[in-house]
Amino acid sequence: xxxxxxxxxxxxxxxxxxxxxxxxxxxxxxxxxxxxxxxxxxxxxxxxxxxxxxxxxxxxxxxxxxxxxxxxxxxxxxxxxxxxxxxxxxxxxxxxxxxxxxxxxxxxxxxxxxxxxxxxxxxxxxxxxxxxxxxxxxxxxxxxxxxxxxxxxxxxxxxxxxx
Numbered sequence: 751x752x753x754x755x756x757x758x759x760x761x762x763x764x765x766x767x768x769x770x771x772x773x774x775x776x777x778x779x780x781x782x783x784x785x786x787x788x789x790x791x792x793x794x795x796x797x798x799x800x801x802x803x804x805x806x807x808x809x810x811x812x813x814x815x816x817x818x819x820x821x822x823x824x825x826x827x828x829x830x831x832x833x834x835x836x837x838x839x840x841x842x843x844x845x846x847x848x849x850x851x852x853x854x855x856x857x858x859x860x861x862x863x864x865x866x867x868x869x870x871x872x873x874x875x876x877x878x879x880x881x882x883x884x885x886x887x888x889x890x891x892x893x894x895x896x897x898x899x900x901x902x903x904x905x906x907x908x909x910x911x912x913x
Contacts, residue, residue: 755899758892758895759812759815762808762811762812762815762892763812765804765808766805766808766809766812769801769804769805769808770801770805772797772801773798773801773802773805776794776797776798776801777794777798779791779794780794780795780798792874793874793875795874796872796873796874796875797874797875799882800872800875800881800882803882803885804885806885807885807886807888807889808885808889810889810893811889811892811893811896814892814893814896814897814900815892815896817900821841826838835904838904839901839904839905842897842900842901842904845897846894846897846898846901849890849893849894849897850894852890853886853887853889853890853893853894854887854890854891854894856886857883857886857887857890858887860883860886861880861883861884861886861887864878864879864880864882864883865878865880
């Protein structure tokens with residue numbers, strides 16, 4: 751299981767690093783073409799937007815792996831052990847529910863609508879705009895996996911790296 755987990759984290763890290771590197775190069779190309787050549791390359795802005803969306807979702811998924819997502823730790827840390835465990839369990843259940851409903855169900859619904867109903871194309875890149883919505887369910891699966899892993903580690907009382 752640890753091998754599978756490491757593959758997932760490495761894959762997400764690689765995708766995040768690659769998308770960020772391409773994003774930086776794309777924005778640099780857009781700026782140079784605008785101010786040096788005098789006319790911006792037409793597809794740089796659209797690609798930057800697409801890469802920003804993908805990078806954001808990769809980062810969100812990786813944050814769940816390392817438990818770096820936002821939380822209200824101040825109040826929880828003032829609680830005793832039993833209320834803290836109850837609050838953590840509630841937080842995990844809410845997060846799991848939100849991930850399934852918003853990321854998986856909502857993301858798949860949105861992706862289906864973009865692919866089969868509206869079928870819009872991004873004007874400069876000439877690719878379906880569904881690629882803008884694809885990271886929602888894809889990264890939702892990663893988030894679901896990491897959250898289940900974290901929840902199980904909390905129930906066992908172990909560090910998720912030991913699991």
